[in-house]
Amino acid sequence: AQKITQTQPGMFVQEKEAVTLDCTYDTSDPSYGLFWYKQPSSGEMIFLIYQGSYDQQNATEGRYSLNFQKARKSANLVISASQLGDSAMYFCAMREGGIDSGYALNFGKGTSLLVTP
Amino acid sequence: DGGITQSPKYLFRKEGQNVTLSCEQNLNHDAMYWYRQDPGQGLRLIYYSQIVNDFQKGDIAEGYSVSREKKESFPLTVTSAQKNPTAFYLCASSPLTGTARSGNTIYFGEGSWLTVV
Numbered sequence: 001a002q003k004i005t006q007t008q009p010g011m012f013v014q015e016k017e018a019v020t021l022d023c024t025y026d027t028s029d030p031s032y033g034l035f036w037y038k039q040p041s042s043g044e045m046i047f048l049i050y051q052g053s054y055d056q057q058n059a060t061e062g063r064y065s066l067n068f069q070k071a072r073k074s075a076n077l078v079i080s081a082s083q084l085g086d087s088a089m090y091f092c093a094m095r096e097g098g099i100d101s102g103y104a105l106n107f108g109k110g111t112s113l114l115v116t117p
Numbered sequence: 118d119g120g121i122t123q124s125p126k127y128l129f130r131k132e133g134q135n136v137t138l139s140c141e142q143n144l145n146h147d148a149m150y151w152y153r154q155d156p157g158q159g160l161r162l163i164y165y166s167q168i169v170n171d172f173q174k175g176d177i178a179e180g181y182s183v184s185r186e187k188k189e190s191f192p193l194t195v196t197s198a199q200k201n202p203t204a205f206y207l208c209a210s211s212p213l214t215g216t217a218r219s220g221n222t223i224y225f226g227e228g229s230w231l232t233v234v
Contacts, residue, residue: 043207052220102165104175106162107160
């Protein structure tokens with residue numbers, strides 16, 4: 001079963017506008033972490049933001065914020081004031097389980113974001 | 118500079134040939150990972166290692182092999198048993214302190230493109 005679901009294959013946003021990328025997850029583990037990565041066309045994976053399952057406040061990193069709704073099991077990424085350089089693939093990922101799992105990340109299939117002038 | 122180095126960036130494999138992708142990190146991370154990325158599939162875990170001389174299979178280990186003889190090195194061999202090896206391969210590393218909800222970020226290399234010719 002898919003543990004991370006990103007329902008938006010592609011999104012458009014106009015420069016300087018805000019955009020929300022959706023992510024829902026599935027786990028029965030009370031201790032987990034949620035991550036967002038950006039992948040530009042060059043292929044590298046760039047870490048953006050992280051949210052722990054016990055964190056009380058939503059994470060923020062500059063123009064990125066994570067809208068964490070634990071009861072709904074959603075962890076949406078909000079990008080404010082979009083820039084042309086934000087055009088990329090965005091992946092939501094989850095880490096769960098004990099140390100035997102190696103704390104490997106499970107990834108969603110990604111959302112392609114295109115920022116237009 | 119600290120980071121993860123993957124080589125080669127581009128690799129071509131003939132049918133029936135084994136090829137090895139190199140991954141080196143100087144971040145002193147305990148855990149290392151190999152992921153495969155196909156279009157529309159997101160990232161899928163091939164193998165991971167938490168300690169030298171030990172490694173575990175991920176979700177799609179068939180047709181691949183790894184070794185971890187040194188903490189900083191985690192090479193991936195794509196064997197002839199892998200029937201569809203054309204993909205983008207990403208190596209990653211992470212500290213192993215804390216729990217799954219700890220903010221230990223997984224850092225990625227720049228990836229290697231493997232094509233069967």
